[in-house]
Amino acid sequence: MQRAHFLQRSAGAMLAVAIPPFASRAFADDSISYKLTSTPFTFSPSTGQSYPSYAYNGFLPGPILRARVGQRVRIAYTNKTGHDSTIHWHGMILPNAMDGVQNVTQKPVPPNGTFEYAFAANPSGTRWYHDHYDRQLINGLFGVFIVEDPADEPADAEFVIVLHDVPSMKSYDAAMRGVSNAPMTEPMDSREMTSMKVGDKMGDEVGYLAHCINGASYPQTKTLTVRPGARVRLRMLNANPTETKYVRLAGHKLTVTHTDGNRLSVPIDVDVVRLGVAERIDAYVTIAKPGAFLLQEISSEPTAYQQSVVLATTGMEHAPPQASSMMLGDAVVGTYEILAGINTKPQTYMELRANVTQHFELGGGVYGNGAWTMNDKVYPHIPPVIVHHGDLVRITYHNTTDMDHPMHLHGHVFKITKIDGKRLARPLLKDTSLVRANGGTMTWEFHADSPAGRWLLHCHNSVHMMSGMMTEVDYKA
Numbered sequence: 001m002q003r004a005h006f007l008q009r010s011a012g013a014m015l016a017v018a019i020p021p022f023a024s025r026a027f028a029d030d031s032i033s034y035k036l037t038s039t040p041f042t043f044s045p046s047t048g049q050s051y052p053s054y055a056y057n058g059f060l061p062g063p064i065l066r067a068r069v070g071q072r073v074r075i076a077y078t079n080k081t082g083h084d085s086t087i088h089w090h091g092m093i094l095p096n097a098m099d100g101v102q103n104v105t106q107k108p109v110p111p112n113g114t115f116e117y118a119f120a121a122n123p124s125g126t127r128w129y130h131d132h133y134d135r136q137l138i139n140g141l142f143g144v145f146i147v148e149d150p151a152d153e154p155a156d157a158e159f160v161i162v163l164h165d166v167p168s169m170k171s172y173d174a175a176m177r178g179v180s181n182a183p184m185t186e187p188m189d190s191r192e193m194t195s196m197k198v199g200d201k202m203g204d205e206v207g208y209l210a211h212c213i214n215g216a217s218y219p220q221t222k223t224l225t226v227r228p229g230a231r232v233r234l235r236m237l238n239a240n241p242t243e244t245k246y247v248r249l250a251g252h253k254l255t256v257t258h259t260d261g262n263r264l265s266v267p268i269d270v271d272v273v274r275l276g277v278a279e280r281i282d283a284y285v286t287i288a289k290p291g292a293f294l295l296q297e298i299s300s301e302p303t304a305y306q307q308s309v310v311l312a313t314t315g316m317e318h319a320p321p322q323a324s325s326m327m328l329g330d331a332v333v334g335t336y337e338i339l340a341g342i343n344t345k346p347q348t349y350m351e352l353r354a355n356v357t358q359h360f361e362l363g364g365g366v367y368g369n370g371a372w373t374m375n376d377k378v379y380p381h382i383p384p385v386i387v388h389h390g391d392l393v394r395i396t397y398h399n400t401t402d403m404d405h406p407m408h409l410h411g412h413v414f415k416i417t418k419i420d421g422k423r424l425a426r427p428l429l430k431d432t433s434l435v436r437a438n439g440g441t442m443t444w445e446f447h448a449d450s451p452a453g454r455w456l457l458h459c460h461n462s463v464h465m466m467s468g469m470m471t472e473v474d475y476k477a
């Protein structure tokens with residue numbers, strides 16, 4: 001009865017509801033309601049600039065949604081974009097009909113249509129939500145969804161950091177035809193740049209008109225203020241459609257605690273976090289001394305400084321901020337190998353027990369041909385991975401292309417167990433993982449214990465996904 005009461009109260013509220021403190025809520029027994037409405041939106045990340053975009057509830061990024069792990073969530077969605085639309089709950093394990101993939105798990109929500117998403121928030125961690133129709137996702141329909149874990153280390157301040165960019169749709173269209181000439185943007189001494197071979201396409205495919213954090217370009221990003229000595233939690237999301245991001249906080253190491261919302265067994269200190277498309281990293285940092293410090297993207301792009309925000313102690317908000325070099329130098333970068341460690345001991349774990357195995361050759365990306373392939377085929381002609389409830393599934397990848405592929409599986413958390421032939425000491429829990437260019441390999445393992453249905457498996461690079469690099473993991477009875 002308590003619950004019905006709560007629902008009634010929250011039903012009309014936008015951004016419903018201040019969340020009551022943990023102690024005053026029953027564990028997993030209550031419910032929270034949100035309303036999301038998508039509309040066309042004129043996005044102005046800095047004075048004098050405006051771009052035709054979309055927004056949820058008039059915010060770009062969309063409002064931060066929060067629920068406690070296990071809590072029932074209802075989201076009343078109204079589509080005012082003028083196009084078909086759905087919302088995907090990225091990283092959530094939920095009923096397949098709630099997964100938000102048009103024509104796979106639901107009919108698209110038509111213009112002016114509504115749809116109610118209802119599921120239990122699970123698993124805990126920094127998840128996100130976004131439209132699953134490419135041009136709406138890449139032009140503003142995304143936001144962070146925090147599923148609170150009461151076991152997490154407490155922080156004096158917590159900030160959500162959404163890295164996002166305004167795509168040039170001209171370059172996006174060229175990329176879809178396989179003829180983009182947009183420049184690469186990784187740091188000059190990054191692995192992406194230094195591993196290029198003669199004849200590789202010098203491109204990240206899509207060019208960007210503005211670089212933003214939390215809806216603005218530096219110096220108009222909103223300064224984050226803490227007291228000296230504060231323990232700060234950063235929940236970072238790379239919402240860029242195609243680019244890997246490197247992020248550094250000047251003068252500080254970051255202690256990485258979660259990858260894609262999933263807790264690391266051992267926290268790892270790094271100088272720079274790396275975020276592939278759609279990935280999330282949670283990191284803690286103590287701001288020991290008074291000052292102003294730039295949290296910034298490290299990139300070879302001349303306008304990369306726009307993707308910065310000042311983290312300052314009280315009273316230092318207007319001091320000139322300390323900044324970082326745009327080169328990586330000898331910085332410790334939080335690659336999977338650094339976060340997970342390499343296992344040099346003889347094989348001990350259960351690799352041989354998988355009863356479903358599938359290998360994918362990632363291909364395509366030939367200049368002048370827009371196709372991106374898995375085993376030489378494009379969606380929907382790639383046979384799905386067929387699983388039965390309870391299977392232990394192993395998926396392997398070999399990337400024959402000259403671009404990294406952020407492969408994403410809906411509705412599951414998988415373990416990365418092997419990268420480029422090396423076994424990880426502490427397999428990483430992920431929902432999206434970069435399979436590296438130029439011969440990179442990767443092994444995933446997971447239990448098929450999610451709700452039955454059709455779960456997409458695809459590259460989260462928007463161009464690759466829309467150009468064929470997508471299949472499904474389908475449960476059979």
Ligand SMILES: [Cu+2]
Nearest residue numbers: 405459461464
């Ligand atoms: Cu890709």
